[in-house]
Amino acid sequence: MLKRLALAISLTALTGCGVAYISPKVSDAGDDVRVLKLTADSVRVANGAPYRPKELPAVFFANAGSGGGMSAGGGGPAPSIDRQNRPANMEIRLLPEVNPGPYEIGVGDVLLLATKTAGNNTVEELSGLLAAQNARQGYTVQDDGAIAIPDVGRVRLAGLTLEEAEAMLFQRLVENQIDPTFSLEIAEFNSKRVSLGGAVGNPTVVPVGLTPLTLDAALAAAGGIATSDLDYASIRIYRDGTLYQIPLNEYLSRPNVQKSRLVDGDSVFVDTEYELARAQAYFEEQIRLAEFRQGARVQALNALNSEVTLRRNALDESRDNFRAQMEMDAVDRDYVYMTGEFRTPSRFALPFGREASLADAMFETGGYTTEKANPNQLYVLRGSPEPGRPDLVTAWHLDASNASNMILATRMQLRPNDVVFIAEQPITRWNRALQQFVPSLITSGAALSQ
Template structure:
């Protein structure tokens, strides 16, 4: 009897440790030092906010950001004016005084000829006869004309001047990424918008993601959608570019959405230029598994930018127990790196627990019956 008891005990121990005696590698955190930054909670639940997908939420998500309205109002109030910079070459003519209009060779910092005219040096000054050196960097052409007229009036009676730019050299816009001709474009006295810059760069390549164009100014980046400009007529996104701006067009393969959980096919979907909505993503993943999925538990998990206020993880929940809610899913636009997750029904989760336990229980019962 003691032998039978010992064998049953041994069999039970083998069942309990069986999960650890499996092929392949394993990694445990037990006994290892675990460090959590003091400024960040280790509880992931404290980092997430859940938003049920409703018509009210969809209306809020479709609203333009506040900075769009601010940019639209300020750009409408301030007409474009080109401002002179170091390296620009000015053409200055004084009427009825040809001796002042002798063409000089403007040189760059290496002493090489670049153009005929009056060059603005690296410190922002230009030199003109009778006037001497004057600071013109950051000034408009009318301001320079007024300044020169006032200075020449000390020596000439009612001088009349014409000032224009012979060569624009001080300011550039960089266009790179999925465009046909990456490079730098000179900023001139003709306003250059975002679409103008892309056109001058030869247009988009076939791989371009036109929904996530990155515009960077003074180290601050904003994402601009060509589709919003073209389809919705949102001209506020067609930004007016200035010197030092960077326009980056990312390739489309970088914009992916992950569909996981109880769907027909676990999928990694590439977003097209027309975007991707939640219902479309579920359809491309062969829909919910009707035998396994919990229709109330369709979630979109999204990381928020670090500079945004609030919790860093937003979770959007769509209740598809009534299939009418698929209409809301068509209005919910996904973003790159979103995770669409469909949960399992409670009974399915319980059955999966049983499926893990039953083989071990069956083995123990068979051993016990054998030893009786």
């Protein structure tokens, strides 16, 4: 009995001396370790250490439409509108009054021609002229300015008013010995148009017909003005190389301005970006797009799409290769090492292109539990940058038992090869010591009992 008691006392003494269990800790007993309390001032000092985060490869910042080598018609005009500042005032340039005269028939217009029918004649018994009209539901003015009428031939009507066109048709019907009793109407107006864009409900193209097309009617056809910024919005009209400007407030307050007459070829742009150059760029872009479409547009766009697809596939492949290298740990990375009583001791990879804080590393790796870890003993260990003292270590001490000090953890920027260490709770140390020597004590006691 006395032997077992002496053995227990001996093991307890050894444990108290740290022989049975040794736990890691940070000590500044020597000259090679400096322990500094982590405060707002010391955080600024620690963050002053020079460091440039590693960057992602340039392939992650490229896009399939950038760089040289693009063919296929140049890909169209480049964007022409930049961010602008609001001006102090806006210049007013009103549209001049115009009177283009009676409507002139143009290419693309659809004409409805009807002749006189006699008695109860069926459609089959009508003249060739009327039968053709019924079958086609009108005649479209073709690119040479003429319409083709059965038994009459081609009659050029482009550039004529309705009255002049009727006189022309009357003469041709008489020449071909056809009853010249007829009526002529324009069923579809396609040759004269006004385009509307910008801050409108539905950008569109509005045809110009027999009745004058006014500015308010054209805007209504485009869904109205779609902007809440009345003070700095304006309406720009591009006509024959000249740009006119009407501030929106001026337009709304003057009925005569709302009734400004538009003519074929006008372009209307509701602008909310404050500068005349923006609208000018818009119309120039429309002109360039129209010129671009006149060529082999379909072939050019197909070639451009193919080139973009090839570039996109090459970029995706390069990015996938880089990700695969990262998964196989074949990429040079900067790491911070998490040790001690963290939930998962591990290494934390510093991110590309930005710095990471102590809080980032702690929570990305799972943090710690207060059952085992001592939040009062949290350290960031950093080697000395001084060439003459490579063995010098600075230990930035954070007392995380005060939750308000975690703000400092969000500001403390980590550097490559930093070691973040958190010590164990005293009770944890004692429990681990017991786990080591109690089995030995039981074994020894069993041996003595024999």
